[in-house]
Amino acid sequence: MSKKTPKSNATMTGAEALIKGLEAHGVQYIFGLPGGAAIPLFDALYGSKIKTILVRHEQGATHMADGYARATGKVGVALVTSGPGATNAVTGIMTAMMDSIPIVVLCGQTISPMLGKDAFQEADISGITMPVVKHSYLVKEINSIPRIIKEAFHIASTGRPGPVLIDLPKDMTAGAFTGSLDAEMDLPGYSFPGKGNKTDIVKLAKMFKQSKKPLLLIGHGAVIAGADNIIKALAEKMRCPVTMTLLGKGGFPESHPLSLGMLGMHGTAYANKALTSCDLICSIGCRWDDRINGNNDEFCIGAKKIHIDIDPAEINKIVKPDLSIIGDAKMIAEELLKHVSPLNTADWLKELEFYKQEFPLHYSDAEGLTAQRVIDDLYHVTKGKAVVTTDVGQHQMWAAQFYKTDRGVNWISSGGAGTMGFGFPSAIGAQFGRPGELVVAIVGDGGFQMTLCELATAAVNKQPVKVVVIDNKYLGMVRQWQELFFDNRLSGVDLKGNPDFVKLAEAYGIKGFHISKVDECKSVLEQAMKHPGPALIHAEVIKEGNVFPMVPAGKSAYHMIIEAPKTKMEKPTGST
């Protein structure tokens, strides 16, 4: 036995072996909340190098682990107890699954002889979460723990990343561990693609060469693969314009002249115009989500479609591409860069420039303070360098439009799942992962109230997160739909009864700021961003602002609305 191999230790518990496994994987933080079935795990954390961050609700724990993972590229870890503790984590697990985020969720469970007998706080969490995990384990042998931990981290972080759940009966964590901590993985059914087919990459380079109006579509996969720099080199070499999905933001610098910003339902008009006009669209790490395609039959008519993805199941799922390449976005982009040459896109870029001038993103201060003004000022105050997280709804779309992102890891938003309550806890997780950097959560008054209990977590741990609450006293996105498509029959959207957010922050010992006027916006934001500790900025904005441009659900980019329509619109047919 080599010196490195730890000796089996009869006095070690399963939980202690598990924590040793986490330490070996470089875990710095565990976001969690204990309960009876998880006590052996928390006991093993006592005195560990890993810092336990006590949350106030398990949804927060999973979002923090998620924010940490997105901000660092490392695996985030959450620890919850059995039953309701575990079910509270489901939303966060599903959020991570939809956006391909590597998290490991450890759940306490009743003792194994009681499984299936309706024991106190027993929930079949492996069963409940099966459709929303990349993989899961129910531990049945104490000595399998080191192998399971190793496999869980490997599965969560490789290929197309995703959440892995480990269900840990209390007798497995409290019982004596007698095995070896140096376990081998046993995953005969797991592999993931790498380089991509070279012949196809050469073919793609030829297709670019023949294209007069090429467009690069950058998705989250490119960000996850760390392909940012290669994509920049690729776009610049070919002089090819680039558009990004919500989660692809920053996969290419949005401040770059070749950037068209975000496309899709609330994307920029010029990105959506580019979709209707391009003759080739090459997606790198995007899954042609319905927020982008709207209507498949009318999506990029006449354009050659190329799909690059690490997940073979994404090919042909939504779009039938003319060419598909399966593999790692970075490796494929690197190879592609060797084969492409500068393209004559001068006319194409001129056309897009015309759209940019003609249909810019804009807003007006005439009716008072708007969310767009707050976010635009925030962008300038922070010089576009902050790590920004968002919640879900109107503010999210405005943030996507007006907070230009130059680095993928600086933009954290719940895309696929659209989970309200995500923004604030994910910012806390991101701040733990990126100490010393400015982390700003842009949240709405609706979503913030779903997880605001984590103000305590930020305060106690002195995490200097800045929370900008965009308060329009409505569940604004639904209100917008009701106004546009349902005769303004506002139903279940009025957030009457919102608290005084500044006082709320102060009640947790967090500094509060208030903005309600255009002319004070920038200076208050400046003060707040300079505040050394956590801060909440309550921005009271006009109540009835709408997000434009807008492509109605189920429609293609040809049906984009740039301004508020004067006449009543038909109800959308697409998914939500």
Place this chain on the structure above:
Amino acid sequence: MKSTDIHTLSILVANKPGVLVRVALVFARRGYNIDSLVVSPVHNPKFSRMTITAKGDPTILEQIIKQVNKLIDVIHASEHDTSNAVDRELSLLKVKVTPSYRTIILKHAKEQHAKVVDETDRLMILAHTGSTEELNALETLMTRYGLIEVVRTGKLLMLKGKETT
């Protein structure tokens, strides 16, 4: 291919609890009904073989096969047709027997290579192995005489030649 065509999938999986649920969920979520399902360990007890027949849209099936292949506990999954594979199924048929029909039932059974595995004055259980079509044929025949119950295993399939399934 029509959406009513029957597809046969062969899936090699880790022999662990819960694997069947994971595979079944992939079908159920996409509205695909499983017609038959056979699961049993292969010669290496670490692994099990699932043979599934299902009806439905071939484009959805393509997605199902890809999603099943992505499951960590699935070693590989693929669709097969009978051109390069042999397939067999076993059925047990409980048939009502009257003195006048006894001889003819036994004659049909013999012709179709079905065996009598249990017999009383009034009842007979036949065990029949063959292709799905052969099983269907005998079953239809027996309904004439009074078929009381049928239990079928579902289709098994193995690739011909050197290639393993």
